[in-house]
Amino acid sequence: MSAADEFQARAQQVRRKAQEMEQAAERTSDPQERRRLQDKARQLREQTEQHESRRRTEDLDPMM
Secondary structure: OOHHHHHHHHHHHHHHHHHHHHHHHHHOOOHHHHHHHHHHHHHHHHHHHHHHHHHHHHHHOOOO
């Protein structure tokens, strides 16, 4: 498995985890827990998007 494949697999795993957190947030009746789960899911998605964006930039410009 190449580094790019490993990165994509990890990114997909993080996306699944964020989705699971969103689903858990929908099921909980505790507003604080719901907010915590939603915030954590959002952070995971944002971090993954930033890493993917950086990775694409590096792929386009190997001098970076």
